[in-house]
Amino acid sequence: MLLPWEYGVRNLARRPSRTALTLVAIATVVMLVFVVVGFIRGLERSLAVSGDANVVLVYSVNSEENIENSSIAARTPSLLAASLDGTVKRFGVTHVSPELYLGTRVRSEGDTEGLGLVRGVERTAPLVRRSVKLVEGRWPGDGEVIVGRLAAAKLGSSGDALAVGKRIEFEGREWNICGRFAAGGAAYESEVWCRLENLQTQTKRQDLSLVAMLLSPGRLSAEVELFCKERTDLELRAIRETDYYGSLQQHYKPVRILAWFVVLLVSGAGVFAGLNMMYGAVAGRTREIATLQAIGYRRRAILLSLIQEGVLLAAAGSILSGVMALTMLNGLAVRFTMGAFVLRIDSVAILIGCGVGMCLGVVGALPPALKALRAEVATSLRAV
Amino acid sequence: MRMLLCLAMVGLGAMSVGCESSEVASESQVGTETPGSQFVLDTEPDGALAVGEARQAIEDGQDVTLVGLIGGSSEPFVDGLAAFTIVDAKVPYCAADEGCPTPWDYCCESEAVKDNIATIKIVDESGSPVAADARELLHVKELSTVVVKGKAKRDDLGNLTVASSEVFVRQN
Numbered sequence: 293m294l295l296p297w298e299y300g301v302r303n304l305a306r307r308p309s310r311t312a313l314t315l316v317a318i319a320t321v322v323m324l325v326f327v328v329v330g331f332i333r334g335l336e337r338s339l340a341v342s343g344d345a346n347v348v349l350v351y352s353v354n355s356e357e358n359i360e361n362s363s364i365a366a367r368t369p370s371l372l373a374a375s376l377d378g379t380v381k382r383f384g385v386t387h388v389s390p391e392l393y394l395g396t397r398v399r400s401e402g403d404t405e406g407l408g409l410v411r412g413v414e415r416t417a418p419l420v421r422r423s424v425k426l427v428e429g430r431w432p433g434d435g436e437v438i439v440g441r442l443a444a445a446k447l448g449s450s451g452d453a454l455a456v457g458k459r460i461e462f463e464g465r466e467w468n469i470c471g472r473f474a475a476g477g478a479a480y481e482s483e484v485w486c487r488l489e490n491l492q493t494q495t496k497r498q499d500l501s502l503v504a505m506l507l508s509p510g511r512l513s514a515e516v517e518l519f520c521k522e523r524t525d526l527e528l529r530a531i532r533e534t535d536y537y538g539s540l541q542q543h544y545k546p547v548r549i550l551a552w553f554v555v556l557l558v559s560g561a562g563v564f565a566g567l568n569m570m571y572g573a574v575a576g577r578t579r580e581i582a583t584l585q586a587i588g589y590r591r592r593a594i595l596l597s598l599i600q601e602g603v604l605l606a607a608a609g610s611i612l613s614g615v616m617a618l619t620m621l622n623g624l625a626v627r628f629t630m631g632a633f634v635l636r637i638d639s640v641a642i643l644i645g646c647g648v649g650m651c652l653g654v655v656g657a658l659p660p661a662l663k664a665l666r667a668e669v670a671t672s673l674r675a676v
Numbered sequence: 677m678r679m680l681l682c683l684a685m686v687g688l689g690a691m692s693v694g695c696e697s698s699e700v701a702s703e704s705q706v707g708t709e710t711p712g713s714q715f716v717l718d719t720e721p722d723g724a725l726a727v728g729e730a731r732q733a734i735e736d737g738q739d740v741t742l743v744g745l746i747g748g749s750s751e752p753f754v755d756g757l758a759a760f761t762i763v764d765a766k767v768p769y770c771a772a773d774e775g776c777p778t779p780w781d782y783c784c785e786s787e788a789v790k791d792n793i794a795t796i797k798i799v800d801e802s803g804s805p806v807a808a809d810a811r812e813l814l815h816v817k818e819l820s821t822v823v824v825k826g827k828a829k830r831d832d833l834g835n836l837t838v839a840s841s842e843v844f845v846r847q848n
Binding site: 353512513514515517518521522523524525529 | 748749751754755756757759760761790793795797805807829833834835837
Protein backbone atom coordinates (compact mmCIF):
# COMPACT_ATOMS: atom_id res chain seq x y z
CA MET A 293 0.00 0.00 0.00
CA LEU A 294 1.34 3.43 -0.98
CA LEU A 295 1.18 6.50 1.19
CA PRO A 296 -1.45 9.01 0.07
CA TRP A 297 -0.20 11.64 -2.41
CA GLU A 298 -1.42 14.41 -0.10
CA TYR A 299 0.81 13.08 2.69
CA GLY A 300 3.95 14.06 0.80
CA VAL A 301 2.51 17.40 -0.28
CA ARG A 302 1.42 18.26 3.27
CA ASN A 303 4.81 17.27 4.62
CA LEU A 304 6.41 19.98 2.51
CA ALA A 305 4.12 22.58 4.07
CA ARG A 306 4.79 21.30 7.60
CA ARG A 307 8.35 22.68 7.53
CA PRO A 308 8.01 25.89 5.53
CA SER A 309 11.47 27.31 6.30
CA ARG A 310 13.32 24.14 5.39
CA THR A 311 11.17 23.66 2.30
CA ALA A 312 11.75 27.27 1.23
CA LEU A 313 15.51 26.95 1.72
CA THR A 314 15.66 23.72 -0.27
CA LEU A 315 13.53 25.30 -2.99
CA VAL A 316 15.88 28.30 -3.23
CA ALA A 317 18.94 26.01 -3.34
CA ILE A 318 17.49 23.89 -6.16
CA ALA A 319 16.23 26.97 -8.04
CA THR A 320 19.69 28.56 -7.80
CA VAL A 321 21.43 25.46 -9.17
CA VAL A 322 18.92 25.18 -12.03
CA MET A 323 19.29 28.91 -12.75
CA LEU A 324 23.08 28.50 -13.01
CA VAL A 325 22.56 25.65 -15.45
CA PHE A 326 20.19 27.86 -17.46
CA VAL A 327 22.78 30.66 -17.60
CA VAL A 328 25.56 28.39 -18.88
CA VAL A 329 23.40 26.41 -21.32
CA GLY A 330 21.80 29.68 -22.51
CA PHE A 331 25.31 31.03 -23.15
CA ILE A 332 26.31 27.97 -25.19
CA ARG A 333 23.07 27.92 -27.16
CA GLY A 334 23.29 31.67 -27.82
CA LEU A 335 26.88 31.44 -29.07
CA GLU A 336 26.07 28.46 -31.29
CA ARG A 337 22.96 30.13 -32.67
CA SER A 338 24.81 33.38 -33.39
CA LEU A 339 27.47 31.55 -35.43
CA ALA A 340 24.94 29.28 -37.10
CA VAL A 341 22.73 32.09 -38.42
CA SER A 342 25.63 34.35 -39.42
CA GLY A 343 26.47 32.52 -42.60
CA ASP A 344 24.65 32.45 -45.92
CA ALA A 345 25.39 29.39 -48.06
CA ASN A 346 25.21 31.47 -51.25
CA VAL A 347 27.66 34.11 -50.04
CA VAL A 348 31.39 33.77 -50.64
CA LEU A 349 33.91 35.87 -48.76
CA VAL A 350 37.10 36.83 -50.59
CA TYR A 351 39.94 38.14 -48.47
CA SER A 352 43.70 38.11 -48.13
CA VAL A 353 45.41 34.73 -48.06
CA ASN A 354 47.91 36.19 -45.57
CA SER A 355 45.32 36.98 -42.90
CA GLU A 356 44.65 33.32 -42.11
CA GLU A 357 41.14 33.19 -40.61
CA ASN A 358 41.09 36.72 -39.22
CA ILE A 359 39.31 39.07 -41.60
CA GLU A 360 40.20 42.11 -39.46
CA ASN A 361 43.84 41.61 -40.50
CA SER A 362 43.02 41.24 -44.17
CA SER A 363 44.08 43.82 -46.72
CA ILE A 364 43.22 43.44 -50.40
CA ALA A 365 43.41 45.79 -53.35
CA ALA A 366 40.51 48.19 -53.91
CA ARG A 367 40.16 46.95 -57.50
CA THR A 368 39.36 43.40 -56.33
CA PRO A 369 35.52 43.76 -56.43
CA SER A 370 35.47 44.95 -60.05
CA LEU A 371 38.02 42.29 -61.00
CA LEU A 372 35.90 39.55 -59.41
CA ALA A 373 32.67 40.85 -60.97
CA ALA A 374 34.30 40.99 -64.40
CA SER A 375 36.01 37.60 -64.18
CA LEU A 376 33.24 35.48 -62.65
CA ASP A 377 29.78 35.17 -64.10
CA GLY A 378 28.18 33.31 -61.21
CA THR A 379 27.35 36.41 -59.17
CA VAL A 380 23.73 37.53 -58.83
CA LYS A 381 22.99 40.56 -60.99
CA ARG A 382 19.64 42.35 -60.86
CA PHE A 383 18.57 45.61 -62.49
CA GLY A 384 22.16 46.20 -63.54
CA VAL A 385 23.51 45.87 -60.00
CA THR A 386 26.03 43.10 -59.33
CA HIS A 387 25.59 41.72 -55.83
CA VAL A 388 29.17 42.24 -54.70
CA SER A 389 29.89 44.05 -51.45
CA PRO A 390 33.32 45.60 -50.89
CA GLU A 391 33.92 46.07 -47.18
CA LEU A 392 36.48 47.55 -44.83
CA TYR A 393 36.22 45.92 -41.43
CA LEU A 394 38.09 46.89 -38.30
CA GLY A 395 38.02 46.80 -34.53
CA THR A 396 38.46 50.25 -33.04
CA ARG A 397 37.75 52.31 -29.92
CA VAL A 398 34.26 53.77 -30.10
CA ARG A 399 33.17 56.50 -27.70
CA SER A 400 29.45 56.98 -27.18
CA GLU A 401 27.55 59.72 -25.32
CA GLY A 402 28.21 59.68 -21.58
CA ASP A 403 31.91 59.10 -22.26
CA THR A 404 31.50 55.34 -22.45
CA GLU A 405 34.31 53.92 -24.53
CA GLY A 406 34.58 50.37 -25.75
CA LEU A 407 36.16 48.27 -28.43
CA GLY A 408 33.68 48.25 -31.28
CA LEU A 409 33.50 46.59 -34.66
CA VAL A 410 33.09 49.00 -37.56
CA ARG A 411 32.29 47.99 -41.12
CA GLY A 412 32.56 50.39 -44.03
CA VAL A 413 30.05 49.32 -46.67
CA GLU A 414 28.42 50.40 -49.90
CA ARG A 415 24.76 50.26 -50.84
CA THR A 416 25.21 46.74 -52.18
CA ALA A 417 25.89 45.41 -48.65
CA PRO A 418 22.24 44.64 -47.77
CA LEU A 419 21.83 42.92 -51.16
CA VAL A 420 24.54 40.45 -50.18
CA ARG A 421 23.93 40.37 -46.39
CA ARG A 422 20.31 39.42 -46.86
CA SER A 423 19.48 39.04 -43.17
CA VAL A 424 20.24 42.71 -42.47
CA LYS A 425 17.14 44.84 -42.04
CA LEU A 426 16.86 48.50 -41.12
CA VAL A 427 14.49 48.55 -38.14
CA GLU A 428 14.70 52.28 -37.50
CA GLY A 429 15.94 55.35 -39.35
CA ARG A 430 17.60 55.29 -42.77
CA TRP A 431 20.71 54.23 -44.68
CA PRO A 432 23.82 56.25 -43.66
CA GLY A 433 24.85 59.29 -45.60
CA ASP A 434 28.10 61.22 -45.31
CA GLY A 435 29.35 61.20 -41.69
CA GLU A 436 26.52 58.97 -40.53
CA VAL A 437 26.35 55.44 -39.16
CA ILE A 438 23.77 52.77 -38.50
CA VAL A 439 24.19 50.61 -35.43
CA GLY A 440 23.33 46.96 -34.95
CA ARG A 441 20.81 45.75 -32.38
CA LEU A 442 23.64 44.40 -30.16
CA ALA A 443 26.20 47.18 -30.73
CA ALA A 444 25.44 48.71 -27.32
CA ALA A 445 26.24 45.40 -25.61
CA LYS A 446 29.50 45.10 -27.55
CA LEU A 447 30.51 48.64 -26.58
CA GLY A 448 29.37 48.23 -22.97
CA SER A 449 27.13 51.27 -23.22
CA SER A 450 23.41 51.76 -22.70
CA GLY A 451 20.92 51.36 -25.52
CA ASP A 452 19.95 55.03 -25.14
CA ALA A 453 23.51 56.14 -25.91
CA LEU A 454 23.22 54.51 -29.33
CA ALA A 455 19.71 55.73 -30.14
CA VAL A 456 18.96 57.35 -33.49
CA GLY A 457 19.96 61.01 -33.37
CA LYS A 458 22.83 60.47 -30.88
CA ARG A 459 26.49 60.84 -31.78
CA ILE A 460 29.42 58.47 -31.44
CA GLU A 461 33.11 59.03 -32.02
CA PHE A 462 35.69 56.75 -33.61
CA GLU A 463 38.79 57.11 -35.78
CA GLY A 464 39.06 60.77 -34.80
CA ARG A 465 35.64 61.82 -36.04
CA GLU A 466 32.11 62.29 -34.71
CA TRP A 467 29.40 60.33 -36.48
CA ASN A 468 25.62 60.80 -36.34
CA ILE A 469 23.54 57.70 -35.70
CA CYS A 470 20.86 57.74 -38.39
CA GLY A 471 19.49 54.22 -38.10
CA ARG A 472 19.43 50.87 -36.37
CA PHE A 473 19.51 47.46 -37.97
CA ALA A 474 18.82 43.85 -37.04
CA ALA A 475 20.23 40.72 -38.67
CA GLY A 476 18.29 37.84 -37.15
CA GLY A 477 20.89 37.23 -34.45
CA ALA A 478 23.84 37.18 -36.87
CA ALA A 479 27.30 38.43 -35.87
CA TYR A 480 26.83 41.75 -37.72
CA GLU A 481 24.25 42.84 -35.13
CA SER A 482 27.07 43.94 -32.82
CA GLU A 483 28.65 46.15 -35.49
CA VAL A 484 28.52 49.79 -36.52
CA TRP A 485 28.15 50.37 -40.27
CA CYS A 486 29.13 53.48 -42.15
CA ARG A 487 29.89 54.42 -45.73
CA LEU A 488 32.98 52.73 -47.11
CA GLU A 489 34.56 55.89 -48.52
CA ASN A 490 34.06 57.71 -45.20
CA LEU A 491 35.86 54.96 -43.29
CA GLN A 492 38.64 54.78 -45.87
CA THR A 493 39.16 58.54 -45.59
CA GLN A 494 39.21 58.49 -41.80
CA THR A 495 41.59 55.55 -41.59
CA LYS A 496 43.71 56.86 -44.49
CA ARG A 497 43.35 53.52 -46.22
CA GLN A 498 42.57 52.79 -49.84
CA ASP A 499 42.41 49.04 -49.49
CA LEU A 500 39.59 46.71 -48.48
CA SER A 501 39.31 43.96 -45.90
CA LEU A 502 37.08 41.67 -47.90
CA VAL A 503 34.63 41.31 -50.72
CA ALA A 504 31.36 39.46 -50.10
CA MET A 505 29.69 38.00 -53.20
CA LEU A 506 26.19 36.59 -53.54
CA LEU A 507 26.29 33.65 -55.95
CA SER A 508 23.38 32.63 -58.14
CA PRO A 509 21.63 29.42 -57.02
CA GLY A 510 23.47 26.37 -58.29
CA ARG A 511 26.82 28.11 -58.68
CA LEU A 512 29.74 26.73 -56.74
CA SER A 513 31.89 28.72 -54.34
CA ALA A 514 34.69 26.56 -55.75
CA GLU A 515 34.60 28.67 -58.94
CA VAL A 516 35.60 31.72 -56.89
CA GLU A 517 38.15 29.66 -55.02
CA LEU A 518 39.65 28.47 -58.32
CA PHE A 519 39.86 32.06 -59.56
CA CYS A 520 41.78 32.98 -56.40
CA LYS A 521 44.15 30.06 -56.92
CA GLU A 522 44.73 31.04 -60.55
CA ARG A 523 45.41 34.68 -59.73
CA THR A 524 48.29 34.00 -57.36
CA ASP A 525 49.48 37.61 -57.82
CA LEU A 526 46.39 38.88 -55.97
CA GLU A 527 47.06 36.66 -52.91
CA LEU A 528 43.38 36.06 -52.31
CA ARG A 529 41.45 33.24 -50.76
CA ALA A 530 37.75 32.49 -50.98
CA ILE A 531 35.54 30.73 -48.49
CA ARG A 532 31.84 30.15 -48.29
CA GLU A 533 30.40 32.29 -45.52
CA THR A 534 28.83 29.29 -43.77
CA ASP A 535 32.24 27.56 -43.78
CA TYR A 536 33.85 30.70 -42.35
CA TYR A 537 31.46 30.77 -39.40
CA GLY A 538 31.75 26.98 -39.18
CA SER A 539 35.49 27.43 -38.64
CA LEU A 540 34.70 29.96 -35.89
CA GLN A 541 32.50 27.30 -34.27
CA GLN A 542 35.60 25.11 -34.22
CA HIS A 543 37.65 28.03 -32.90
CA TYR A 544 35.24 28.43 -29.97
CA LYS A 545 34.97 24.69 -29.36
CA PRO A 546 37.21 24.81 -26.25
CA VAL A 547 34.97 27.54 -24.81
CA ARG A 548 31.90 25.42 -25.43
CA ILE A 549 33.55 22.32 -23.95
CA LEU A 550 34.53 24.36 -20.89
CA ALA A 551 30.96 25.66 -20.60
CA TRP A 552 29.54 22.12 -20.71
CA PHE A 553 32.10 21.15 -18.06
CA VAL A 554 30.79 24.04 -15.92
CA VAL A 555 27.25 22.66 -16.37
CA LEU A 556 28.52 19.30 -15.09
CA LEU A 557 30.30 20.89 -12.15
CA VAL A 558 27.32 23.03 -11.20
CA SER A 559 25.02 20.02 -11.46
CA GLY A 560 27.40 17.93 -9.34
CA ALA A 561 27.64 20.66 -6.71
CA GLY A 562 23.84 20.95 -6.79
CA VAL A 563 23.43 17.23 -6.16
CA PHE A 564 25.71 17.43 -3.12
CA ALA A 565 23.86 20.48 -1.81
CA GLY A 566 20.56 18.67 -2.35
CA LEU A 567 21.91 15.59 -0.58
CA ASN A 568 22.97 17.71 2.39
CA MET A 569 19.55 19.34 2.59
CA MET A 570 17.66 16.07 2.30
CA TYR A 571 19.88 14.33 4.86
CA GLY A 572 18.96 17.13 7.29
CA ALA A 573 15.29 16.89 6.38
CA VAL A 574 15.07 13.12 6.73
CA ALA A 575 17.23 12.94 9.89
CA GLY A 576 14.65 15.05 11.74
CA ARG A 577 11.90 12.65 10.72
CA THR A 578 13.33 9.35 12.00
CA ARG A 579 10.46 8.76 14.46
CA GLU A 580 7.87 9.65 11.84
CA ILE A 581 9.35 7.16 9.36
CA ALA A 582 9.54 4.46 12.05
CA THR A 583 5.91 5.12 13.03
CA LEU A 584 4.80 4.72 9.40
CA GLN A 585 6.63 1.39 9.31
CA ALA A 586 5.06 0.36 12.64
CA ILE A 587 1.51 0.99 11.42
CA GLY A 588 2.12 -1.20 8.40
CA TYR A 589 3.50 0.87 5.55
CA ARG A 590 6.18 -0.97 3.62
CA ARG A 591 9.64 0.51 3.22
CA ARG A 592 9.17 0.87 -0.53
CA ALA A 593 6.00 2.95 -0.02
CA ILE A 594 7.78 5.25 2.44
CA LEU A 595 10.77 5.54 0.08
CA LEU A 596 8.48 6.50 -2.79
CA SER A 597 6.78 9.14 -0.63
CA LEU A 598 10.14 10.67 0.32
CA ILE A 599 11.23 10.71 -3.35
CA GLN A 600 7.86 12.25 -4.21
CA GLU A 601 8.62 15.10 -1.78
CA GLY A 602 12.06 15.62 -3.32
CA VAL A 603 10.74 15.55 -6.88
CA LEU A 604 7.88 17.95 -6.04
CA LEU A 605 10.34 20.39 -4.53
CA ALA A 606 12.75 20.01 -7.45
CA ALA A 607 9.96 20.45 -10.01
CA ALA A 608 8.78 23.60 -8.24
CA GLY A 609 12.36 24.93 -8.19
CA SER A 610 12.88 24.07 -11.86
CA ILE A 611 9.63 25.74 -12.91
CA LEU A 612 10.46 28.81 -10.84
CA SER A 613 13.92 29.03 -12.43
CA GLY A 614 12.53 28.30 -15.88
CA VAL A 615 10.04 31.16 -15.63
CA MET A 616 12.72 33.52 -14.34
CA ALA A 617 15.16 32.42 -17.07
CA LEU A 618 12.59 32.89 -19.82
CA THR A 619 11.51 36.31 -18.60
CA MET A 620 14.84 37.71 -17.39
CA LEU A 621 17.69 35.82 -19.10
CA ASN A 622 16.34 34.97 -22.54
CA GLY A 623 17.54 37.56 -25.04
CA LEU A 624 20.02 39.16 -22.63
CA ALA A 625 22.97 40.54 -24.63
CA VAL A 626 26.44 39.22 -23.80
CA ARG A 627 29.68 40.83 -24.95
CA PHE A 628 32.15 38.44 -26.54
CA THR A 629 35.43 38.67 -28.47
CA MET A 630 33.75 38.28 -31.85
CA GLY A 631 31.04 40.82 -31.01
CA ALA A 632 27.96 40.15 -28.95
CA PHE A 633 25.18 37.62 -28.85
CA VAL A 634 22.08 36.99 -26.80
CA LEU A 635 21.55 34.29 -24.19
CA ARG A 636 19.15 31.77 -25.65
CA ILE A 637 16.84 29.87 -23.33
CA ASP A 638 15.36 27.52 -25.91
CA SER A 639 13.77 24.11 -25.66
CA VAL A 640 17.17 22.42 -25.28
CA ALA A 641 18.15 24.75 -22.43
CA ILE A 642 14.78 24.19 -20.71
CA LEU A 643 15.12 20.43 -21.11
CA ILE A 644 18.66 20.35 -19.68
CA GLY A 645 17.88 22.81 -16.84
CA CYS A 646 14.70 21.04 -15.75
CA GLY A 647 16.34 17.63 -16.24
CA VAL A 648 19.16 18.62 -13.89
CA GLY A 649 16.56 19.95 -11.41
CA MET A 650 14.58 16.70 -11.42
CA CYS A 651 17.78 14.67 -11.03
CA LEU A 652 18.59 16.77 -7.96
CA GLY A 653 15.19 15.82 -6.51
CA VAL A 654 15.58 12.10 -7.10
CA VAL A 655 19.31 11.66 -6.43
CA GLY A 656 19.21 14.05 -3.49
CA ALA A 657 16.33 12.24 -1.78
CA LEU A 658 17.35 8.65 -2.41
CA PRO A 659 20.46 8.10 -0.18
CA PRO A 660 19.12 9.79 3.02
CA ALA A 661 15.77 8.04 2.63
CA LEU A 662 17.46 4.65 2.24
CA LYS A 663 19.62 5.38 5.30
CA ALA A 664 16.57 6.24 7.42
CA LEU A 665 14.72 3.13 6.31
CA ARG A 666 17.63 0.84 7.16
CA ALA A 667 17.43 1.78 10.88
CA GLU A 668 15.64 -0.54 13.34
CA VAL A 669 11.98 0.48 13.88
CA ALA A 670 12.14 0.04 17.66
CA THR A 671 15.34 2.13 17.94
CA SER A 672 13.98 4.81 15.65
CA LEU A 673 10.74 5.09 17.63
CA ARG A 674 12.79 5.97 20.71
CA ALA A 675 14.84 8.56 18.81
CA VAL A 676 14.50 12.15 20.02
CA MET B 677 15.58 -41.43 -69.19
CA ARG B 678 14.54 -39.74 -65.96
CA MET B 679 18.11 -40.15 -64.72
CA LEU B 680 19.41 -38.44 -67.85
CA LEU B 681 16.96 -35.57 -67.41
CA CYS B 682 18.11 -35.10 -63.82
CA LEU B 683 21.75 -35.12 -64.87
CA ALA B 684 21.02 -32.58 -67.60
CA MET B 685 19.27 -30.27 -65.10
CA VAL B 686 22.13 -30.59 -62.62
CA GLY B 687 24.55 -29.82 -65.43
CA LEU B 688 22.56 -26.74 -66.50
CA GLY B 689 22.37 -25.58 -62.90
CA ALA B 690 26.13 -25.95 -62.53
CA MET B 691 26.66 -24.00 -65.75
CA SER B 692 24.36 -21.18 -64.61
CA VAL B 693 26.18 -21.02 -61.24
CA GLY B 694 29.43 -20.89 -63.15
CA CYS B 695 28.14 -18.06 -65.29
CA GLU B 696 26.95 -16.11 -62.21
CA SER B 697 30.28 -16.43 -60.47
CA SER B 698 32.00 -15.28 -63.62
CA GLU B 699 29.73 -12.19 -63.75
CA VAL B 700 30.43 -11.42 -60.11
CA ALA B 701 34.13 -11.64 -60.77
CA SER B 702 33.94 -9.28 -63.70
CA GLU B 703 31.78 -6.83 -61.66
CA SER B 704 34.29 -6.83 -58.84
CA GLN B 705 37.05 -6.18 -61.34
CA VAL B 706 35.13 -3.15 -62.60
CA GLY B 707 34.53 -2.09 -59.01
CA THR B 708 38.23 -2.11 -58.19
CA GLU B 709 39.07 -0.02 -61.22
CA THR B 710 40.30 3.31 -59.92
CA PRO B 711 37.65 6.02 -60.28
CA GLY B 712 38.98 8.93 -62.30
CA SER B 713 41.51 6.68 -63.99
CA GLN B 714 40.61 8.31 -67.32
CA PHE B 715 42.69 11.26 -66.09
CA VAL B 716 45.52 9.20 -64.61
CA LEU B 717 48.39 8.09 -66.85
CA ASP B 718 50.16 4.77 -66.34
CA THR B 719 53.47 5.99 -67.72
CA GLU B 720 55.22 9.25 -67.01
CA PRO B 721 55.22 11.68 -69.93
CA ASP B 722 58.64 12.73 -71.21
CA GLY B 723 60.06 16.21 -71.21
CA ALA B 724 58.35 17.58 -68.12
CA LEU B 725 59.34 21.11 -67.21
CA ALA B 726 59.79 22.31 -63.64
CA VAL B 727 57.21 24.92 -62.59
CA GLY B 728 59.73 27.72 -62.21
CA GLU B 729 61.21 27.05 -65.64
CA ALA B 730 57.77 26.81 -67.23
CA ARG B 731 56.74 30.19 -65.82
CA GLN B 732 59.69 31.69 -67.70
CA ALA B 733 59.44 29.77 -70.94
CA ILE B 734 55.83 28.86 -71.68
CA GLU B 735 53.54 31.04 -73.79
CA ASP B 736 49.78 31.35 -73.45
CA GLY B 737 47.94 28.52 -75.22
CA GLN B 738 51.04 26.32 -75.56
CA ASP B 739 50.94 22.60 -74.79
CA VAL B 740 53.06 21.85 -71.77
CA THR B 741 54.13 19.01 -69.49
CA LEU B 742 54.75 20.21 -65.98
CA VAL B 743 56.13 18.56 -62.86
CA GLY B 744 55.75 19.76 -59.30
CA LEU B 745 54.63 19.00 -55.76
CA ILE B 746 51.07 19.67 -54.65
CA GLY B 747 51.22 22.57 -52.22
CA GLY B 748 51.79 26.30 -52.03
CA SER B 749 49.23 27.13 -49.35
CA SER B 750 47.68 25.49 -46.33
CA GLU B 751 44.78 24.35 -48.55
CA PRO B 752 46.21 23.64 -52.01
CA PHE B 753 43.11 21.76 -53.20
CA VAL B 754 39.94 23.50 -54.36
CA ASP B 755 36.92 22.02 -52.58
CA GLY B 756 34.32 20.86 -55.08
CA LEU B 757 36.47 21.13 -58.21
CA ALA B 758 39.36 18.98 -59.37
CA ALA B 759 41.96 21.73 -59.12
CA PHE B 760 45.06 22.36 -57.04
CA THR B 761 48.31 24.26 -56.99
CA ILE B 762 51.77 22.75 -57.50
CA VAL B 763 55.17 24.11 -56.53
CA ASP B 764 58.56 23.59 -58.13
CA ALA B 765 60.46 20.74 -56.48
CA LYS B 766 63.51 23.00 -56.04
CA VAL B 767 61.65 25.02 -53.38
CA PRO B 768 62.28 23.33 -50.03
CA TYR B 769 59.48 22.67 -47.59
CA CYS B 770 59.68 22.08 -43.86
CA ALA B 771 61.26 18.75 -42.96
CA ALA B 772 59.21 16.26 -40.99
CA ASP B 773 61.39 16.65 -37.89
CA GLU B 774 60.66 20.40 -37.75
CA GLY B 775 57.19 19.63 -36.47
CA CYS B 776 55.35 21.83 -38.97
CA PRO B 777 51.76 20.55 -39.20
CA THR B 778 51.31 21.80 -42.79
CA PRO B 779 54.71 21.61 -44.55
CA TRP B 780 52.93 21.92 -47.93
CA ASP B 781 52.19 25.60 -47.27
CA TYR B 782 55.91 26.38 -47.69
CA CYS B 783 55.54 28.92 -44.86
CA CYS B 784 59.32 29.42 -44.61
CA GLU B 785 59.70 29.96 -48.37
CA SER B 786 56.65 32.09 -49.20
CA GLU B 787 58.70 34.52 -51.33
CA ALA B 788 60.25 31.70 -53.40
CA VAL B 789 56.82 30.12 -53.90
CA LYS B 790 55.48 33.22 -55.70
CA ASP B 791 57.67 32.57 -58.77
CA ASN B 792 57.44 28.80 -58.62
CA ILE B 793 53.75 28.02 -58.38
CA ALA B 794 51.19 26.96 -60.96
CA THR B 795 47.51 26.07 -60.83
CA ILE B 796 46.34 22.77 -62.30
CA LYS B 797 42.74 22.19 -63.19
CA ILE B 798 41.51 18.85 -64.43
CA VAL B 799 39.13 19.39 -67.32
CA ASP B 800 36.72 17.16 -69.21
CA GLU B 801 36.30 16.86 -73.01
CA SER B 802 34.42 20.19 -73.13
CA GLY B 803 37.24 21.94 -71.28
CA SER B 804 35.20 22.52 -68.11
CA PRO B 805 36.76 21.80 -64.73
CA VAL B 806 35.68 18.43 -63.35
CA ALA B 807 33.35 18.85 -60.36
CA ALA B 808 35.08 16.38 -58.06
CA ASP B 809 37.68 16.36 -55.35
CA ALA B 810 41.09 15.94 -56.95
CA ARG B 811 42.28 13.92 -53.95
CA GLU B 812 39.70 11.25 -54.68
CA LEU B 813 39.81 11.57 -58.44
CA LEU B 814 43.59 11.21 -58.79
CA HIS B 815 44.43 9.57 -55.46
CA VAL B 816 46.83 12.32 -54.52
CA LYS B 817 47.47 14.31 -51.37
CA GLU B 818 49.51 17.32 -50.30
CA LEU B 819 53.18 17.04 -51.39
CA SER B 820 52.42 14.31 -53.94
CA THR B 821 54.63 14.76 -57.02
CA VAL B 822 52.54 15.00 -60.17
CA VAL B 823 53.41 15.31 -63.85
CA VAL B 824 50.60 16.99 -65.77
CA LYS B 825 50.16 17.34 -69.49
CA GLY B 826 47.86 20.04 -70.83
CA LYS B 827 47.37 23.50 -72.25
CA ALA B 828 48.93 26.50 -70.54
CA LYS B 829 47.10 29.71 -69.76
CA ARG B 830 49.36 32.66 -69.05
CA ASP B 831 48.64 36.26 -68.20
CA ASP B 832 50.78 39.39 -68.18
CA LEU B 833 51.26 39.10 -64.42
CA GLY B 834 53.05 35.77 -64.73
CA ASN B 835 50.26 33.54 -63.45
CA LEU B 836 50.35 30.06 -64.95
CA THR B 837 47.38 27.70 -65.10
CA VAL B 838 47.41 24.36 -66.87
CA ALA B 839 44.14 22.79 -68.01
CA SER B 840 44.92 19.12 -68.06
CA SER B 841 43.21 15.80 -68.47
CA GLU B 842 46.36 13.68 -68.20
CA VAL B 843 48.09 13.35 -64.87
CA PHE B 844 50.84 11.00 -63.82
CA VAL B 845 51.35 10.60 -60.07
CA ARG B 846 54.91 9.79 -59.10
CA GLN B 847 55.37 7.42 -56.19
CA ASN B 848 57.29 9.51 -53.63
